[in-house]
Each structure stands twice: as C-alpha cells, then as structure tokens.
Amino acid sequence: MKKFLFLNPIVFLMFFLLFGCFGLKKSPEDFLIIQNKGSDTLVNLAQVWAENYGRINSKVAISVSGGGSGTGIAALINNQVDIANSSRSIKEEESKKAEQNSGKKVTEYVVALDALSVFVHPSNPLQGLSRTELACIFGSEGNCDNWSQIRNTVVPGCKNNKIIRVSRMSNSGTYQYFLERVIGKKKDMRLGSMDLNGSKESIDLVQNTPCAIGYTGMGYINDHIKALCVTWDEGGPCIPPTLENAMNKTYPITRELFMYTLGEAEGEVKKYLEWIKGIDATKLVIKMGYIPSPAYWSIEDVNRLKAQTQGQKL
Amino acid sequence: MMGKVIEEEKRQLSDYIKHYRPKQILRDRIMESIIFLGGLSAVIFTIGIFLFVIKEAWPFLSSRFSLMEFLTNIEWYPVSNVSVRYGAKALFVGTAAVTIGSMVLAIPVGIGTAIFISEFCGPKFKEVAKILIELLASIPSVVWGFIAVMVMNPFIINVLHEPVGLNVFNASIILALMSIPMIVSIGEDALRSVPDTYREAAESLGATRLEVVIRVIIPAAKNGLIAAILLGVGRAVGETMAVLMATGHSVAIPDSIFSPVRTLTATVAAEMGEAPKGSEHYQTLFTIGLSLLLITFSINFISDILLRKSWKRK
Structure with a gap:
C-alpha cells in the first residue's frame, strides 16, 4: 500500500505529460511555417519580430536563422526560404539568377535602418x-x-x-x-x-x-x-x-536593412511584411536599437513612438 | 550435553549460510561492480575528453598549424577580410600574466591562513574560519565577474587613476580570491598531517611556536603545501567566466599590470559560439583547448605526485 502511494503521483505525472504532449501537438495543416534566413545584423530584430508575430497570429510560425546576408540571398535564389534578410542590397547578378530559377522578380522591402x-x-x-x-x-x-x-x-x-x-x-x-x-x-x-x-x-x-x-x-x-x-x-x-x-541618410554610417521575397509577397508572407511596416513592429525596431524605415515613417512619428516605448518591455 | 549444543549451533550456522549468505554475496557483488563502474567511468571520461579534443583539433593541427606561429605571433585574426592569422602568443602571455599576478597575492595569503588555522588559532575560531573560507569557495565565478566589473573597475579608475579598470590587476585580485580557499583547505590538510610527535619533539628541545612552524612543520609539510599552490595555479589557469569579465578582453602583450589582456580560456568561451562547427576557426579553438588541457593536466599531475609523497610520510 505504501509503495503504491509513493508511485501514484509519478504515474499521474507521466500520464499527464504524455497526454499533455498529444494535446499540444498541432497537425501541420493548420500551421504555416515561414522560412526567414540571412543577415546576422538583422537576425536579432527578425527573431523579436517573429516571436511577437507568433503571439498575435497563432497559425503562422516564423523560423528565423542567421548565417549572413549572402547565405540568405543564396537560399532565396534556390527557393529554400520565403524571406531573405540582408544588410546590403541584392546584386544584379543575384537577382537575375533568382529570376531565371523561379521566373519571378525579386521584391525588395526596406524594413529598418542601421x-x-x-x-x-x-x-x-x-x-x-x-x-x-x-x-x-x-x-x-x-x-x-x-x-x-x-x-x-x-x-x-x-x-x-x-x-x-x-x-x-x-x-x-x-x-x-x-x-x-x-x-x-x-x-x-x-x-x-x-x-x-x-x-x-x-x-x-x-x-x-x-x-x-x-x-x-x-x-x-x-x-x-x-x-x-x-x-x-x-x-x-x-x-x-x-x-x-x-x-534622411545624411549621417554617413547608416545603411538600409532589407528583406527580399521572390515575386510580390502573397498570403501569410504578405501579411507578415505588412505587419512589419506597422506600429507594433516599429516599436520593436526602436527598442532593439535600430531605426525605422523612412519609407513608412516620418521623423515626428518615430520620435513619438520612441517616447512611448521608453521603459516598456519587449 | 555439550555435543548437543555444538550440534545445534552448527545447524543454526548452516541454516544462516543457506538462507542469508547467497543474498549477501549477491548484494556485495552488485555493489562492487557499481563502484567499479564508477571508478572505470572516471578513467574513460578523462581519456574520452582527451581524444575528443584532439580529434576536433586534428584537421588544423595536421595541416595549417605551425607551432612557431601559434606561440610566437601575436596576430590573432580568426575572422578577417584580409587573411586569417592564428597567433596565440598574446593569449598565452595573458593567461600567464593573470596567473602569476593572482599567485603573487594568493600564495602568501593562502599559505599564511592555512598555517594560522592549523597551528595558531583556537578551536572555536578555527571552525568559524573554515566555514567562511569554504563559503568563499562556493561563490560562482560569474558573481566574481560582476564584482570585477561593478566594484573593482570603478575603484581602479577613480581611486588609482588608471586609464582602464578591466586589466591584469583586476583579474589577478579576483582570481586570487577564487584560489585562496583551495590553497587554504589543501594546505591546512597538509599541515595537519604532520604528526604531533614532530611538534612535541621540537617543543621539548625549547623551540618557540614560531620556530616549530618555520623549522619543523613547514619543511615536513613542504610537498603538500606545494601541491596546494599548484592546484591554486591550475584553478587560475582554467578559470573562464570571471577572467572573461575582468581582463578587458584585449589581444595585446601587457606593458604594465594595468593593461587589459585576453586569456586562452576567455577566447575559447567568447568565440566558440561564432565559429561554425568544423571550420578552421573552430579547430583552432580546440587547439587552444588542447593546450589548456595539457597545461592543467601537467600541473595536476605534478601536484598529485607531491601529495602522494606527503601522504606516504604519514
């Protein structure tokens, strides 16, 4: 009897874990994975974006990896990723190659400045x-x-x-x-x-x-x-x-940080890129020490957002 | 009558052997083999670690590696757009500098404390001191690192007016504090293992307590004390986190005790994360690991021999 009592909570816990895991596991059908790879400069920001986006859109998981801008663009040319991160603009021969391989033009998004x-x-x-x-x-x-x-x-x-x-x-x-x-x-x-x-x-x-x-x-x-x-x-x-x-790019040690897709972004990828332009993602840009892209934000907006994000947690 | 009693005892004994001995023997066998496996695993792990480190470092050791460059060139450029260079001289010098610096402080204090605790102080104080010293040994190295950055760094800049607060001096003090507990506890063991007859003989010849210690106890415990010091040296050479934070992490030959340096251990810790597995950089870091292993192994080996000698006397 004593032995049984001792075992009981353990058995209970094991069962709980076993079924708990089954319960958590999602089938792949209702779960889309966006592959995102490239620049190490951008990787921290991309990770924070991915985490926060996962919280508001549970149907999408964004897998972010670094490796460098060249790695990301090479993966895009081979159609292995949905979004390539790069801290330099794509070279002409690279975008030509990508077009030859996939028949789609590479689209460029300036997501932040560094x-x-x-x-x-x-x-x-x-x-x-x-x-x-x-x-x-x-x-x-x-x-x-x-x-x-x-x-x-x-x-x-x-x-x-x-x-x-x-x-x-x-x-x-x-x-x-x-x-x-x-x-x-x-x-x-x-x-x-x-x-x-x-x-x-x-x-x-x-x-x-x-x-x-x-x-x-x-x-x-x-x-x-x-x-x-x-x-x-x-x-x-x-x-x-x-x-x-x-x-306005008069400061000389400034560069643009890009995301590239094959063709115009569609579906969930498009939604994600739209979200990156939005206010929540821009607050994260400021928090992480980058500068929002002037393509979407004016200086006044950014100053206002900066004041708001002060002291806020990520 | 007598014979009957003996018969009865014999019967009981053989019953006992029949019923209980097999179980006992089995239990003994099991325990024995568990302990044997434990002992064996220590040997296997040691050899395994050696082989693993050599295996990971081997492609570099057998191709590009030149002992001359590794030991005499200070140019440590594991990542470079010009050409990669693996000169580890500055790293060896850095490790030597903080080790020597810390031992200059730790040896007199550590051995002095060991002598005081073992020979001079009363039993009550002895207990308290031993507990406190053991407490000092249990402080995690990252906490020492914090003390280096938060307390020592401003102190060196504001009070000593040196240009950098993170330097050989800072790391030496931190490392000395970390190795003193080890020197004290092993040193004290060595002093205690000197038989009391030595003390009594010396005192009966009219020696004062100081003379007893200097002329009799220290010479008798010499090997054990040297082993304590060597183990402290081993600790200082192998320490990573605290020196990573306290040395200033700068690849340079120090020109004074207030120059920042970089140690072998800190280099491996800081760069392992960025080096792609299997790359030349990765193999070089394993080569550094192998040199560290050889240094600490030989130190421990020597101190082991000395300790054995001091025990034999007892």
Whole structure:
C-alpha cells in the first residue's frame, strides 16, 4: 500500500505529460511555417519580430536563422526560404539568377535602418571625428594610440592621455559594418582593443572610462556618454548622429536593412511584411536599437513612438 | 550435553549460510561492480575528453598549424577580410600574466591562513574560519565577474587613476580570491598531517611556536603545501567566466599590470559560439583547448605526485 502511494503521483505525472504532449501537438495543416534566413545584423530584430508575430497570429510560425546576408540571398535564389534578410542590397547578378530559377522578380522591402554612433566619455573635449581619424584609431594601418595625436586633444581625467579602444567581438554585425564602412572592405581592425560582447557593455565601459572611445547602434546612446559627429569627406560638414540625419541618410554610417521575397509577397508572407511596416513592429525596431524605415515613417512619428516605448518591455 | 549444543549451533550456522549468505554475496557483488563502474567511468571520461579534443583539433593541427606561429605571433585574426592569422602568443602571455599576478597575492595569503588555522588559532575560531573560507569557495565565478566589473573597475579608475579598470590587476585580485580557499583547505590538510610527535619533539628541545612552524612543520609539510599552490595555479589557469569579465578582453602583450589582456580560456568561451562547427576557426579553438588541457593536466599531475609523497610520510 505504501509503495503504491509513493508511485501514484509519478504515474499521474507521466500520464499527464504524455497526454499533455498529444494535446499540444498541432497537425501541420493548420500551421504555416515561414522560412526567414540571412543577415546576422538583422537576425536579432527578425527573431523579436517573429516571436511577437507568433503571439498575435497563432497559425503562422516564423523560423528565423542567421548565417549572413549572402547565405540568405543564396537560399532565396534556390527557393529554400520565403524571406531573405540582408544588410546590403541584392546584386544584379543575384537577382537575375533568382529570376531565371523561379521566373519571378525579386521584391525588395526596406524594413529598418542601421546607424552606428561613435561615442566617448562626457569629459572628452572632442565634438567630432573624421573618417581618417577613426581609421587611424581603429584600423590595423593606423597608429593613433594617444589622444594628443587627434588635433592635440587632452582628455581630463585620462592618465597618459592614452586612447582606450572599445570594440566588439568579430562575430558582431556592428563590428563587421563598422570595419567595412569606416576602415575599409579589405582591412582589419587593430589588435589591442577591448573586444566586448554587447552594445550595452561597451556603453557601460565607456561611461566609466574617461580615456575610452567606442561605437554602437544609435539606439543605445544615452546621456552618460557623448556621441560624436562624423566628418566623412575631408573638409565636409561634421554630421551628428541624430534620428533625423539617419532617416534622411545624411549621417554617413547608416545603411538600409532589407528583406527580399521572390515575386510580390502573397498570403501569410504578405501579411507578415505588412505587419512589419506597422506600429507594433516599429516599436520593436526602436527598442532593439535600430531605426525605422523612412519609407513608412516620418521623423515626428518615430520620435513619438520612441517616447512611448521608453521603459516598456519587449 | 555439550555435543548437543555444538550440534545445534552448527545447524543454526548452516541454516544462516543457506538462507542469508547467497543474498549477501549477491548484494556485495552488485555493489562492487557499481563502484567499479564508477571508478572505470572516471578513467574513460578523462581519456574520452582527451581524444575528443584532439580529434576536433586534428584537421588544423595536421595541416595549417605551425607551432612557431601559434606561440610566437601575436596576430590573432580568426575572422578577417584580409587573411586569417592564428597567433596565440598574446593569449598565452595573458593567461600567464593573470596567473602569476593572482599567485603573487594568493600564495602568501593562502599559505599564511592555512598555517594560522592549523597551528595558531583556537578551536572555536578555527571552525568559524573554515566555514567562511569554504563559503568563499562556493561563490560562482560569474558573481566574481560582476564584482570585477561593478566594484573593482570603478575603484581602479577613480581611486588609482588608471586609464582602464578591466586589466591584469583586476583579474589577478579576483582570481586570487577564487584560489585562496583551495590553497587554504589543501594546505591546512597538509599541515595537519604532520604528526604531533614532530611538534612535541621540537617543543621539548625549547623551540618557540614560531620556530616549530618555520623549522619543523613547514619543511615536513613542504610537498603538500606545494601541491596546494599548484592546484591554486591550475584553478587560475582554467578559470573562464570571471577572467572573461575582468581582463578587458584585449589581444595585446601587457606593458604594465594595468593593461587589459585576453586569456586562452576567455577566447575559447567568447568565440566558440561564432565559429561554425568544423571550420578552421573552430579547430583552432580546440587547439587552444588542447593546450589548456595539457597545461592543467601537467600541473595536476605534478601536484598529485607531491601529495602522494606527503601522504606516504604519514
């Protein structure tokens, strides 16, 4: 009798789990899977979108994977995915190939913008840096180790006036984009930077370190650090990283993030892409530190949404 | 009369053997084989891990790998648009720097505490101290990492006025605190295993307590103390999470104790996620893992031999 009593809850639990699983399992007919693959820069945002979309539309599951923009577009050409994510626009030969394979034209959707901001400690007197100065600080061919090499800057509270470079791990999309856009496509970052794991970490480090300089997605910038304006061409204007400048693309370290489909999107895929243009998805864009696409949103709208999303959970 | 009693006892004994011995023997056999399997599995796992790491690293070891590049080049570019380079010199130097730094702090404190607990303090204090030290050992390494980032980092910048707070110094202190409990508890065991006759003999010759410790106890427990130190070194070399957070994660040869570095363990932990399985980068990380395994294995091996020697004396 004692033994039986002991076994009972376990048996009950096993049965419960067994039947519970049967109950949860859905048949494939009433369940559509959208395959979404590509850019690692976009993958975090795409995942958050997919999760949130799953909550409002239980008939669709969106499977998101990274691997890089090229991987995503290659999969689209082979018709293995419904949506390809890319942080660069599709090349002409790629879209031709896709048309040959499927007979459909590739459709492009600009889903968000990605802008990087260069930032320093608030005590740093610099207001802006030029592209050459950035390459001198971060690039493997540069030799700027001391703030005095940048227009004789003296940073108060910074011992020896040494430049502390705060970078990211090489798997980060932010790192890759910064490297390719600012330093050059066939270049390397200089070793000896502090390679951190996340945007939040680099901000935390720079706000505590007077000597430091870092870069991050514009959405992460806060009041405890100083974002610098960037001069792209020698003698050109120094453009501050504001939402306006990013959305009208005058800020030089801005790029568009794309989603591609074969032909015009149809059915559930179309619904999903429509939802991405909508207000809920755009709030997520802002939350994740990206910038909404100017094709669908005005600067005023975005500022209003930004105020709304402050302090909200994802 | 007597014979009858003996007959009766004999009968009882043979009954006992008939009824109970087979069960006991069986139980003993089962227990024995379970324990044997347990012991065997430890050996199998150790060999299995070695073989697995070698297997994963082998394609790189047998093709591109050059020991010269690996040990003497500081250029660690596992991902690059120019050319990938796997020079791990800076990583080896980083590991050595934090290990030496932590041991400079941990050895005097750890051995000193062990001597105090074993030879000088009263029984009540001894109990409390041992419990507290064991508590120190149970703090998870990620919590130490938090202390490094949140407490030590601002302290080093604001009080010591160094440019970076995450550096060799920071990591050394954290690692020292992590390895002290190990050094204390093993060191104390070694001191306690010195027979009391040694102490009594020394005291009867008129030695003071300090003389007893320095001239008699420490020389007698020498091997055990060295083993305690070596195990602390092993802990410092193998520690990952705390050093990942405390060192600043920067591929550079440190020029002072306040320079950020990167260790072998932190590199594997930070880059394993991004390296596609089976790629050259992945194999290189396994090569680093293999070097770590060899380092800690030889340290443990030496300390094991020393510990055995010190036990034999007892």
